[in-house]
Amino acid sequence: MASPRTSVRSRHKNTLLKVVILGDGGVGKSCLMNRFVSNQFDEHSFHTIGVEFLNRDIDIDGETYTLQIWDTAGQERFKTLRTPFYRGSDICMLTYSIDDRTSFNNVEMWQDEFLYYADVKENTQFPFIVVGNKSDVASEEREVSQLEMETWCNENSITSYIETSAKNATNVQEAFKLAVQHWLRLETRADRNAPLINDTVNLKSKHSKNRTSCCIGATDD
Numbered sequence: 001m002a003s004p005r006t007s008v009r010s011r012h013k014n015t016l017l018k019v020v021i022l023g024d025g026g027v028g029k030s031c032l033m034n035r036f037v038s039n040q041f042d043e044h045s046f047h048t049i050g051v052e053f054l055n056r057d058i059d060i061d062g063e064t065y066t067l068q069i070w071d072t073a074g075q076e077r078f079k080t081l082r083t084p085f086y087r088g089s090d091i092c093m094l095t096y097s098i099d100d101r102t103s104f105n106n107v108e109m110w111q112d113e114f115l116y117y118a119d120v121k122e123n124t125q126f127p128f129i130v131v132g133n134k135s136d137v138a139s140e141e142r143e144v145s146q147l148e149m150e151t152w153c154n155e156n157s158i159t160s161y162i163e164t165s166a167k168n169a170t171n172v173q174e175a176f177k178l179a180v181q182h183w184l185r186l187e188t189r190a191d192r193n194a195p196l197i198n199d200t201v202n203l204k205s206k207h208s209k210n211r212t213s214c215c216i217g218a219t220d221d
């Protein structure tokens with residue numbers, strides 16, 4: 001027999017969130033996705049060509065969210081294959097590898113690429129999370145300190161950041177959870193502010209446009 005908690009939760013509709021993972025080739029995007037979805041790690045992971053996606057549910061505060069995770073090809077030559085998939089994203093994970101300074105320096109470029117091709121106008125209103133992967137490497141191989149990453153995030157109004165290791169499964173679940181919590185915070189704020197932004201809102205209408213559909217459908221409406 002189902003527990004009272006389960007039967008209450010089963011009445012809630014799942015929320016589907018599209019999460020896109022961006023970052024230089026080789027920083028570990030595919031490994032992060034596979035660790036999160038299948039709890040597996042491939043020491044000899046191949047470069048991604050274009051995009052791949054996998055789904056996994058995550059429970060936060062008694063609610064279930066289905067994450068549709070899009071792993072993209074980080075190599076420059078695949079740019080035209082990956083960018084058409086940015087539109088409609090709810091969350092963007094900007095990844096670098098802590099033993100590769102160039103990949104950290106490129107985080108800003110990845111954010112710009114995402115904003116442009118996803119057609120997101122307000123970058124401070126979009127849930128970006130910065131993920132420094134490969135935290136398992138020996139300290140002498142580290143090229144980017146955690147403080148440096150936090151400083152960059154603060155300067156760029158990014159409030160969610162974390163170091164992970166897809167290899168030894170450190171903080172991978174937490175990274176996705178943090179991302180959804182960030183999305184939830186912005187969503188709640190958008191809902192709260194909605195009537196203030198549009199003073200001609202029809203109070204009888206049951207249809208409420210949330211922030212996500214605004215970003216997706218801006219050119220199609």
Ligand SMILES: Nc1nc2c(ncn2[C@@H]2O[C@H](COP(=O)(O)OP(=O)(O)OP(=O)(O)O)[C@@H](O)[C@H]2O)c(=O)[nH]1
Pocket residue numbers: 023024025026027028029030031032042043044045046047048049072073074075133134135136137164165166167168
């Ligand atoms: N030490 C360590 N190695 C990792 C980790 N994550 C991934 N790797 C290794 O890094 C290499 C690249 O991993 P991928 O997941 O294919 O990298 P990617 O970012 O998807 O690369 P592209 O598909 O080219 O964009 C592989 O050899 C992985 O085994 C990690 O957390 N720690």
